[in-house]
Amino acid sequence: MIYPITTLVTLVFFTLICSSPAIADTLNSPAFQIQMSTVNLTGGNKSSASYKLSDTVGQTFQGQFNSAGYVIQAGFQYINTLIPFSFRISNLSINFGSLVPGTPSTLSNILTITTGSAFGYTVKAIEDHPLSRSDGLANIPDTACDLGTTCLQTSANIWADNARYGFGYNMSGADITGDFVNSTYYRPFPAQNVDQPAIIMSKNGIATSSAATVTYKINIAGGQAAGTYQNAIQYIAIPAF
Amino acid sequence: MKYKQILIPILYIVLFGFFTATKVHAESYNLSVSPPLLRVHILPGKAITQVYTIGNSDIADQTLVASIVPFSQADDNGNPVLNPQTTAPWLGYFSLANSEIKLNEPFTIRAGATEQLVLSLTVPPDASLGEIYATLMISTYTNSIDQNLEGTALKATIGSNLLITISSEAYPDTVLKIIDFNPTEGSFLKIGNIYFADSITAMKFSALVSNEGKFTADTKGVFRVTKGTDNPVFLDGILPLNVISKSQRILVNTNGAPFEFTPTLSQIGNHQISLEIKTENSNATSTIEVFFFPLKLSLGLLLTIIIISLIVKTSGKSTIVPLDNNK
Numbered sequence: 001m002i003y004p005i006t007t008l009v010t011l012v013f014f015t016l017i018c019s020s021p022a023i024a025d026t027l028n029s030p031a032f033q034i035q036m037s038t039v040n041l042t043g044g045n046k047s048s049a050s051y052k053l054s055d056t057v058g059q060t061f062q063g064q065f066n067s068a069g070y071v072i073q074a075g076f077q078y079i080n081t082l083i084p085f086s087f088r089i090s091n092l093s094i095n096f097g098s099l100v101p102g103t104p105s106t107l108s109n110i111l112t113i114t115t116g117s118a119f120g121y122t123v124k125a126i127e128d129h130p131l132s133r134s135d136g137l138a139n140i141p142d143t144a145c146d147l148g149t150t151c152l153q154t155s156a157n158i159w160a161d162n163a164r165y166g167f168g169y170n171m172s173g174a175d176i177t178g179d180f181v182n183s184t185y186y187r188p189f190p191a192q193n194v195d196q197p198a199i200i201m202s203k204n205g206i207a208t209s210s211a212a213t214v215t216y217k218i219n220i221a222g223g224q225a226a227g228t229y230q231n232a233i234q235y236i237a238i239p240a241f
Numbered sequence: 242m243k244y245k246q247i248l249i250p251i252l253y254i255v256l257f258g259f260f261t262a263t264k265v266h267a268e269s270y271n272l273s274v275s276p277p278l279l280r281v282h283i284l285p286g287k288a289i290t291q292v293y294t295i296g297n298s299d300i301a302d303q304t305l306v307a308s309i310v311p312f313s314q315a316d317d318n319g320n321p322v323l324n325p326q327t328t329a330p331w332l333g334y335f336s337l338a339n340s341e342i343k344l345n346e347p348f349t350i351r352a353g354a355t356e357q358l359v360l361s362l363t364v365p366p367d368a369s370l371g372e373i374y375a376t377l378m379i380s381t382y383t384n385s386i387d388q389n390l391e392g393t394a395l396k397a398t399i400g401s402n403l404l405i406t407i408s409s410e411a412y413p414d415t416v417l418k419i420i421d422f423n424p425t426e427g428s429f430l431k432i433g434n435i436y437f438a439d440s441i442t443a444m445k446f447s448a449l450v451s452n453e454g455k456f457t458a459d460t461k462g463v464f465r466v467t468k469g470t471d472n473p474v475f476l477d478g479i480l481p482l483n484v485i486s487k488s489q490r491i492l493v494n495t496n497g498a499p500f501e502f503t504p505t506l507s508q509i510g511n512h513q514i515s516l517e518i519k520t521e522n523s524n525a526t527s528t529i530e531v532f533f534f535p536l537k538l539s540l541g542l543l544l545t546i547i548i549i550s551l552i553v554k555t556s557g558k559s560t561i562v563p564l565d566n567n568k
Contacts, residue, residue, distance in 0.1 A: 061282075061521075065411040070283040074276040074291060078480060078495070084296060086273035087399045092381075093268050094393040107392070117277050118480060118497050122320045131393070196322075204318050205497035216393065230386050233393050238376060238400040239277035240319035241483045 076117075080206070083116025087123070087237035094216050102162050104219040111201065111235065112211045113175070119240040120204040124197035126236075127189040131167050131218070131229040138225040140218065142188030143168035153198050156185040165221045173212035175203045186217060189233060197236060204240070270397045271299040274379060280457075280483065282406045286366035290338055293358040293401060295379055297350040304349045306382045307342070307358060309335045309403075311375050317449070317491045319482060321376055321402060331373050336361050347382040364407055372456060372486050373405035404457050404483055412521040416454035417484065419492075419527035422516050423447055425499070428536060435511075440533035443503040448492035448516055450525070452484040459483055460492060462518035462525075464500045468510065475502050479518065492516065504533050 064071050075081050091109040099105055115121050131140040143166030145151035145159040151168070156179040159168060168186035171177070177199060179185065190198050201212050273296040281289060297303045311329045312321040335344065338359040342348040350356045360377065380398040387394065406413065427444035429436045438444055452458050459481045466475035478495040494500055502514065515528035 062411045065282060065284075069287040070281060070289050071411075072289055072291065073280040074278075076278065076280075079276070079278060081276060084273035084275035084294065085277040085399065085401065086271070086296070086298070087397060088269070088271040088298075089395060089397055090269055092270055092395040092397070093387070093390060094395065095390055096392040098391070109395075114273075115277065118495075119278070119319055119482065120497070127393075134388075193326075199320075202318070202320070204491075204493065218392075228388070228391050230390055231393055232383075232386060232396055234380075234396040234398060236323070236378075236398040236400065238321060238323070239402065241278050241315075241321075241402045241404060241485075 078118035080116030083114060083206075085117065085121070085237075085239045086114045087235075088112040089235065096216075096218055099218060099220050099224075101220050101222040101224060104162060104217055106215050106217045108213050108215040110173075110211050110213050112209055113201065113203075113207050113237060114209050115207045115239055117239050118205055121202065121207060121237065121239045122199050123201040124236045124238075125169075125189060125200050126192050126195070126197040126234050128192050128232045128234075130191065131231045133225065133227040133229055135227075138227060138229075140220060140224065140229055141166050142191075143186055143217070143219075144188070145186055151185075151187050153188055153190040153195055154179075156180045156187045158184050159186040159217070160184045162219060165219050165224075167216070167218045170215040170217065171200055171212055172215070174210040175201045175207065176212050177202070183215070192234075197234075200235075268301065269299055270303070270381065270395075272297055272303065272305075272379065272397070272399050274377075274399050274401045276401065278402050278404070278483075280404045280406075281362065282408065282411070283362070283364055284409060285364050285368045285370070285407060288361065288363040290359055290361045293360060293377065294355055295350060295358060296355045297352060300352050302349055302351050304347050304382045305379050306345060306347050307337065308345050308378050308380070309375050310378050310400075311373075313374060315374075315485055315488050317489050319490060321374065323376060323378075323400075329373075331368070332375075334362055334364055334368070334373075335375075336363075362405065368407055370407050370409065370413075373403070373407065374485055375403045375405075376400040377403060404485065406456055408456065413456045414454055414522050415456055415458035415520050416452065417458050417460070417518055417520060417523055417525045418451045418453060419448065419516055419518065419525050420451045420489070421447060421449035422527040422529060424529070424531075429531070434530060436529060436531045437536075438504075438531050438533055439536040440504045440509050441506060441535065441537060443501055444531070446500040446502075446514070448500060448527075449489055450484060450492055450518065451489045452486055455486050457483055457485050458520050458523075460490065460518050461520065462516065464494060465513075465515050465517060466502050467513045467515070468508070474508060474512070479516065506535070506538075509533050509535065 061071055089111055094107050096105050113121055130142050143159055145157045146161045146164055149158040151157035168188050170183055170186050171180045275294045279291055309332055310323050310325050311327045312323050314322040337344055338361045378398050378400045381396045424444050425447045427438055428442040429438035460479050461481045462479040464477040465473050467473050480493050480495050482490050484490045512531050513528050514531055518525040
């Protein structure tokens with residue numbers, strides 16, 4: 001009883017795996033996609049049932065360089081020039097008003113990026129200095145997050161303890177860095193002339209209105225000197241190449 | 242009567258306030274720049290101009306300042322590492338040909354309007370041959386922070402990259418090397434130099450290229466899977482990235498994703514999976530050997546045979562008890 005069944009299964013299996021595929025033309029695959037580019041005068045997409053070809057055709061690079069002494073490429077096959085690189089910030093003024101010691105205050109705004117470039121983009125952030133009083137005699141330090149979960153300028157961590165003071169930010173939404181696990185994860189801003197700007201959003205590829213929310217959090221100690229504290233944060237949005 | 246004397250002035254005040262109140266909105270920012278990338282190949286002694294379109298889609302006018310910031314490094318994804326403090330002798334090659342807008346001086350774009358910046362690059366005849374990497378940065382311009390603000394004032398900068406090659410040749414030497422090409426996802430194991438992989442599971446590959454030359458090179462080429470003598474069973478294009486001198490880039494396919502190959506059930510045996518980059522002056526190829534076999538299917542079959550064997554064995558051993566009609 002067992003032998004006919006196992007023999008049959010084995011025969012079917014080996015017939016299946018050992019049979020060579022009948023391919024009339026080895027290039028016939030719906031997966032093929034060959035793309036190339038040059039300085040374009042004409043071009044477009046060509047396709048058949050078995051392949052897709054996208055190309056541009058024009059004067060040769062060599063010929064153009066020899067005749068003019070320069071070649072300019074401002075349009076690229078993988079950059080949709082109809083979609084400019086754009087950057088939107090919903091609010092440029094983060095005004096906390098009066099603060100209550102030991103009670104964190106949070107405010108947020110939204111950063112939005114659109115790019116038609118297949119190369120992607122990054123948004124970086126840097127502050128001019130920690131929140132400081134105009135006389136320079138007092139400041140609110142940048143957060144180090146909770147005692148057991150210290151955060152860095154490029155590595156967010158948990159800041160939920162109201163007895164931990166400072167100023168920091170959380171990110172949520174599209175294209176944010178992976179260290180912002182949830183809304184309790186914060187980072188301090190890097191400071192100009194001391195640190196490198198920190199990447200807060202990035203993507204390798206086209207972005208259509210990629211929006212991320214920045215939540216700014218401030219918590220002061222009871223002994224914080226009275227006064228108006230200010231700083232400036234710069235967001236830098238740069239496309240990749 | 243007394244109420245009337247009080248109510249009428251209050252009504253006047255409310256109406257006056259209602260009609261004369263100005264619209265208050267949070268200050269925001271919405272700027273665009275085009276093109277996002279300019280690549281120029283130029284002889285010493287030549288000059289070019291390039292028009293940049295800056296759009297202000299915000300509901301308020303925007304005061305901005307344009308500047309050229311050099312960079313010499315980029316990360317593995319082609320994001321420049323900017324240092325605004327850096328100076329370079331070639332910064333003087335750049336200027337704006339606009340009559341009213343100059344580099345490093347503020348200018349205003351009205352709400353909903355666009356402005357064209359005409360960037361001029363003039364390379365002196367005695368300029369040294371080599372590469373210029375810079376970003377045209379358009380930043381919000383502020384003299385000081387509002388004294389009533391108790392918190393943070395935000396500034397914004399948007400950029401567009403410039404990759405300039407100053408050379409007397411159309412195709413200066415480029416040295417691209419594929420320094421990493423390995424499978425990262427899938428069911429596989431490596432024995433010696435050969436990967437043994439399941440023939441019905443997708444394999445993903447990571448690839449890293451290094452430009453060890455003095456000039457920018459692009460990564461035109463193909464990701465190819467062949468079986469036997471050069472018979473391609475799968476092809477995918479490599480996204481033509483710009484790899485600046487002395488930098489590394491992660492290679493991706495033309496969709497911006499890692500290279501991926503999903504074999505069919507019949508694609509069994511030894512395959513060559515290769516990355517081939519061809520520039521005008523140099524080629525770079527990296528190939529790995531992968532032997533596809535039906536690992537998961539074989540395990541499934543083995544399990545099936547064992548189960549069937551057990552069932553048959555169990556049913557064969559069971560004894561038939563005859564019915565005792567006398568009871």
